[in-house]
Amino acid sequence: MAAIGINRETIRKAWSAVGVVRPVFRQHRWRLLAGFLALAGVNSLQLIIPRIIRQTVDNLQQGIATQAGLLHFALLVLLISLGIGVCRFGWRYLILGFSRILEVDLRNALFAHLLTLDRPYFQKKPPGELMALASNDLSAVQMACGMGLIAFSDALFMSMATLGFMAYIHPGLTLLTVLPMPLLAGLTSYLSARIHHRFKKVQEQFSRLTEFSRDTLSSIRLVKVYTQEQDRTERFNTLGQSYVRDNLRLALVQGTLFPVSGMVANVSMLLVLYFGGRLTIRGAITIGDFAAFISYLFMLTWPIMALGWVANLFQLGVTSLHRIKTVLDAAPKLIEPAAPLPLPAVSQGFALRHLTFGYAPSLPPALKDLSLTIGPGVLGVVGRTGSGKSTLCQLLARLYPVPEASLFLEEQDINRLPLAGVRSQIAYLPQEVLVFSDTVAANIAMGKPDASPAEIETAARAAAIHGEILAMPQGYQTRIGEKGATLSGGQRQRLALARTLLLNRPILILDDGLSAVDTQTEHAIIANLRPYLAQKICIIVSHRLQALADADRLVVLAEGRVVEDGTHVELLANGGLYATIHAHQGMQEGCQ
Amino acid sequence: MRYDFGYFEEDHLKKVTEAHLWQRILGYVRPFWWEVAGALFLSLIITGAGLGLPALLREAVDNYIVNQGLTIPARLAGVTRLAGLFLALLGLEFVANFLQVVLLEWTGQRVMHRMRQQLFSHMLGLNLSFYNRNPVGKLVTRLTNDIQNMHEMFTSVIVTLFNDFIRLTGILAILFWMNWRLALCMCLLVPAILANTLWFSTLARNAFRRIRTGLARINSFLQEALSGVSLIQLFNREPYSRERFKALNRAYLDDTLYQIKVFGIFMPVVEILAMGATALIIWYGGNEIMQGAMTIGVLVAFLAYMRLFFQPLRELSQKYSIVQSAMASAERIFQLLDTHESLPVAREPQLPAKDGGMVVFQNVTFGYAPGQPVLHDLSFTVQPGETLAIVGATGSGKSTIINLLERLYDPDSGGITVGNADLRQLDPAWLRRHVGLVMQDVFIVPDTLRANILLDRLDIDDAKLTTIVDRAQLTALVRQLPEGWHTRLGEGGMELSAGQKQLLAFARVLARDPAILVLDEATSNVDTETEILIERAIDTALANRTSIVIAHRLSTIRRAHRILVMTEGCIVEQGTHDSLMAAAGLYYHLQSLQVRECGPS
Known part of the structure; x- marks a missing residue:
């Protein structure tokens, strides 16, 4: 375990990381105990065989062997090997099985915890990083708790026992032959760490290669139109060459590990041959002892190599466990109140009072001292990019924590209301929509899995996508994703709208959720929704003013503040920012 | 599911x-x-x-x-x-x-x-x-x-x-x-080992495949869930997602346990066989020694060789699987290499004059799948210097026209000429440089902004590039970048917004300066400032160039000399904006929605 720096801080950290898996160990302690017993059984039985061989050879040498005796020895060997087989199956199933159970338990726990974390956390930890955690780190932990644990106890037991037997035959010779062994352990540990490092590089380069091919082939039309075939092939060549190079660097270390270990083991053999041979000739040990010594030596090589390998495995496992622990320890900023008030029926809507909000203390606030009441009917929100429209929607949808007494729902501070309860009142459609690889129907019914086909269809019609869904190969049962249909940006947004509408919740927030839909369709959708929206509290953000012209009320945001507030006609008459944007868009749409 | x-x-x-x-x-x-x-x-x-x-x-x-x-x-x-x-x-x-x-x-x-x-x-x-x-x-x-x-x-x-x-x-x-007699005895074990190996390799293969698929399912589910955590939270779907994830994990656990069992049986069986050989050597070899037919040294050597003999046999099953899957891969690779689906290229391609700007579609019929034509007997001409706008609903065949003009497909019947030469007689690379395309989706090369604009036009100097950047309305962006146009884009570099990507597409086309420009306007809208920049860029790009525009912006449509209105692969109306509005047909209907709702009337 030389690879782990002996440092109090490291040990404390490692110990606290191990705390994550300790309950699982405790839960399965009987299983583990049985597994280790089986392991010990395999090892003890294995050690008997060289003794039988020694006995046979000695008997033959001394001429006292009998046919019955030989048969007896042979049958004993067979019997023992059967015992070994049963025990071997036992430890594999019990201990390796345990490591898999541990892996699955940890993954479930990790996922369940991630589902409780909030938006600010996921902004710091992108999905890619968490994915790596769930695959690479978990498998490092699994390896350490499965193969690592086995190899460690196996190696410890085997080397102790083998050394004991050898020392029993001749202590001096044993000391001589094990001289190269620490070197073997050290070398294995050092080289397997190097291999791991270089292997990771190879993996990274491989994914770069994969990413590049995917990128090129999925935009093949553009590659052809811009005659980029040559350029792409050259870039691919460069990537491929460095992949070749990384592989070679790996092979250089890998090519050293096994020959070196083989050589170190054979050096021991050489020592036995030279010194043991001399001892036998002088009569200090019998020829049977000599043969058994060689058998034991064969048995010692693998455990010693394993010790080096295991040290490295444990180190990786603990590092990974530590990373997993930091995720499991992360607490959301947006938390359920300790004693939530009962959720009131939604009728009056939201009130914002002097709300100031920033994404990070280092950044200027996105909303500044904002006061606004949002009641039944359609509220249109307009403003330039970065004026705080999306921030406002996300705060209303309870995706970020807000300061005390700044955001009220039904005159109750929203921080005092149950989180899931508030969210169950809100249907929110963001600009970047996510469509799951599942059927169209399942995607629409996401928030209401028991929705009838008629309900799903009504929602799809309201989002003006029913016709297009019917045109797909299997209609509502068409699968979306690489294997199924690919949707255009506009189709995805309308699908997400259908999903949002199906929720039929009292509050509806559309955060520029139809930006990729063409103007006519967006307008038609919103116009059709009017009667439905009248009974709800509805906030719509859009860049296209004409889609919002019918709104009951419009607010214009600029730099996190409300700068204009009124109906379409009033705001036009005002001659402010709204009128300016309108003038431009009106000209662009061809009517003045 | x-x-x-x-x-x-x-x-x-x-x-x-x-x-x-x-x-x-x-x-x-x-x-x-x-x-x-x-x-x-x-x-x-x-x-x-x-x-x-x-x-x-x-x-x-x-x-x-x-x-x-x-x-x-x-x-x-x-x-x-x-x-x-x-x-x-x-x-x-x-x-x-x-x-x-x-x-x-x-x-x-x-x-x-x-x-x-x-x-x-x-x-x-x-x-x-x-x-x-x-x-x-x-x-x-x-x-x-x-x-x-x-x-x-x-x-x-x-x-x-x-x-x-x-x-x-x-x-x-x-x-x-x-000792040939003892050796012969040992050979009797080989068929048993081989049979065991083959049986095992089939089982192990299936087990591994199930594990791989299971893990891939878990990871894809996780990937989706992680990118949609807030969606799951907003839809109160946490219990469902947790259960589904657990079920996937449960199936995976069962598969891994199955694999452990398969290995747990195979390894001991091989070992028992090897031990059987040891027993055989002790019994038979011992007897030989007792009869003086063999030396003790041979017995010791036999025991040592046994290990060497069984080691490769133990690994044989793994190697057999590797060869099997490699052969399957080889077949798939060769099958792909044997696919020769490229459009025929003329042996001696014509090279029309650089300014050959006239485009003619003559009775073109085309469909992506046989028997399902997307364009029906389509004919139209674009004169040099003319701007032609094409409007129509989604699926009316507008994008197909672009695909044919860039010769990504050949028409099923009829012909297309550029500068009086049939596309099939031209060098595709020449054609694609000659007909520049600005598309909705823009690809980013992982390189500098400069390289992204120039692509293969490496002969353009910085002075000319400055003009191009200026005309494509990218000057403001370049100025605010830390390293100007040497800033790296794409993976690990800067991400461009949708609007900036559109502008980049214009810069590319200006760098290539094609005789004919095809513009496929993006439907997604951007904020007002960027919108103004894009319109300016369109202005510069279209000026004095034969252009075909799939238009969504009314401003672009009105700039066109002529408008084609398409429905289901046919031209149903054509004319200028004013004449079409006056005709009160489909075009009028399409536009009226926007116009009616504009402004307080």
């Missing part, structure tokens, strides 16, 4: 004895025959050394250690001499082993690099219909995993199989030479 979240598993087995596949694979290896011969030569050394070591041991025991006929000093000297030889052989084995690993990796990687490169450039030459039929995920697998499978076979199997073969033959020869 069992399904794979877009993960592919192609795992049908392939007979390892298909001669034509082997022939083709060896064809790739032929240029490296020196290296391969070297590796095989090293195999001989390694095997020789590996087999020689126990032989030396036997020599030492029989000739010196137990040989009472010699004097003690002579016996000691003999052991010392053999120990020296042992050491020399050890060194030789180490060097040969190392050299072989490195040599094989180097050769294997180069063979695979060549193959990958050939496959990649072959794929880029295939036409769009091919890509419509084959999902990208599958094609990427060809370039990555399939090649990787073959590489694995090449480095870890072909030569080691040769190694094993030589070693097994060598061991058998030695055993037979030492």
Whole structure:
């Protein structure tokens, strides 16, 4: 375990990381105990065989062997090997099985915890990083708790026992032959760490290669139109060459590990041959002892190599466990109140009072001292990019924590209301929509899995996508994703709208959720929704003013503040920012 | 719901004895025959050394250690001499082993690099219909995993199989030479081991495939869930997601436990067989010794060779699986290489004058699938310098016109000419430079902004680039970037917004300065400032150029000299904005929605 720096801080950290898996160990302690017993059984039985061989050879040498005796020895060997087989199956199933159970338990726990974390956390930890955690780190932990644990106890037991037997035959010779062994352990540990490092590089380069091919082939039309075939092939060549190079660097270390270990083991053999041979000739040990010594030596090589390998495995496992622990320890900023008030029926809507909000203390606030009441009917929100429209929607949808007494729902501070309860009142459609690889129907019914086909269809019609869904190969049962249909940006947004509408919740927030839909369709959708929206509290953000012209009320945001507030006609008459944007868009749409 | 979240598993087995596949694979290896011969030569050394070591041991025991006929000093000297030889052989084995690993990796990687490169450039030459039929995920697998499978076979199997073969033959020869009766007895165990191996390799393969698929399912589910955590929270779907994830994990656990059982049975069975051999040697060999037909040294050597004999047999099943999947990969790769779906290229392509700006569609009928035409007998002409706008609902065939004009497809009937030359008579690369395209989606090369604008127009100097950047309305962006146009884009570099990407597309087309411009306007809207920039860029790009525009912005439509209105692959109306509005037909209907709602009337 030389690879782990002996440092109090490291040990404390490692110990606290191990705390994550300790309950699982405790839960399965009987299983583990049985597994280790089986392991010990395999090892003890294995050690008997060289003794039988020694006995046979000695008997033959001394001429006292009998046919019955030989048969007896042979049958004993067979019997023992059967015992070994049963025990071997036992430890594999019990201990390796345990490591898999541990892996699955940890993954479930990790996922369940991630589902409780909030938006600010996921902004710091992108999905890619968490994915790596769930695959690479978990498998490092699994390896350490499965193969690592086995190899460690196996190696410890085997080397102790083998050394004991050898020392029993001749202590001096044993000391001589094990001289190269620490070197073997050290070398294995050092080289397997190097291999791991270089292997990771190879993996990274491989994914770069994969990413590049995917990128090129999925935009093949553009590659052809811009005659980029040559350029792409050259870039691919460069990537491929460095992949070749990384592989070679790996092979250089890998090519050293096994020959070196083989050589170190054979050096021991050489020592036995030279010194043991001399001892036998002088009569200090019998020829049977000599043969058994060689058998034991064969048995010692693998455990010693394993010790080096295991040290490295444990180190990786603990590092990974530590990373997993930091995720499991992360607490959301947006938390359920300790004693939530009962959720009131939604009728009056939201009130914002002097709300100031920033994404990070280092950044200027996105909303500044904002006061606004949002009641039944359609509220249109307009403003330039970065004026705080999306921030406002996300705060209303309870995706970020807000300061005390700044955001009220039904005159109750929203921080005092149950989180899931508030969210169950809100249907929110963001600009970047996510469509799951599942059927169209399942995607629409996401928030209401028991929705009838008629309900799903009504929602799809309201989002003006029913016709297009019917045109797909299997209609509502068409699968979306690489294997199924690919949707255009506009189709995805309308699908997400259908999903949002199906929720039929009292509050509806559309955060520029139809930006990729063409103007006519967006307008038609919103116009059709009017009667439905009248009974709800509805906030719509859009860049296209004409889609919002019918709104009951419009607010214009600029730099996190409300700068204009009124109906379409009033705001036009005002001659402010709204009128300016309108003038431009009106000209662009061809009517003045 | 069992399904794979877009993960592919192609795992049908392939007979390892298909001669034509082997022939083709060896064809790739032929240029490296020196290296391969070297590796095989090293195999001989390694095997020789590996087999020689126990032989030396036997020599030492029989000739010196137990040989009472010699004097003690002579016996000691003999052991010392053999120990020296042992050491020399050890060194030789180490060097040969190392050299072989490195040599094989180097050769294997180069063979695979060549193959990958050939496959990649072959794929880029295939036409769009091919890509419509084959999902990208599958094609990427060809370039990555399939090649990787073959590489694995090449480095870890072909030569080691040769190694094993030589070693097994060598061991058998030695055993037979030492005591043929005992050797024959041991051979009786070989069929049992082989049968066990084959049976196991099938089971192990299935087990591994199930684990791989299960893990892929878990990861894809996780990927989706992680990118949609807030969606799950907003829809109160946490319990459902947790349960579904648990179910996926449960299935995965069952598969891993199954795999552990399969291995847990195979390993002991091989071991029992090996022990059986040991028992046989003790019983039969012991009897031989008692009858004086064999020496003790032979018995010790037999026991030592046994280990060497069973080691390769234990690994055989793994190697067999590798060869099987490599053969399947090879077949898929060769199948792809044998696909020749590219549009025919004229042997002596015409090169029309640079300013050949006239575009004519003459009775063009075309469909992506047979019997489902998207364009019906379409004819129209665009005069040099004219701007033609095409409007129509989604699916009316607008984008198909672009695909045909860029010759991504050939029409089923009718013809298209550019500058009086039929597209089929032109060099496709020339055509695509001549007909510039600004599309909705913009690809980013992982390189600097400058390289992204120029692409292959490396002859453009900085002064000219400044003009282009200015005309494409990118000056403001370039100025605010830390390293100007040397800022890196794409992976690890800066991300452009949708609007900035549109502007980049204009800059590209201005750099190429094509005689004909095709503009496919993006439907998604951007904020007002960017919108103004894009309109200016469109202005510059269209000026004095033959242009075909699939238009969404009314401002662009009104700028056009002529408008085609399309429905279901046919032209239903054409004229200027004013004349079409006056005609009060489909165009009027399409526009009226927007106009009616504008402004307080």
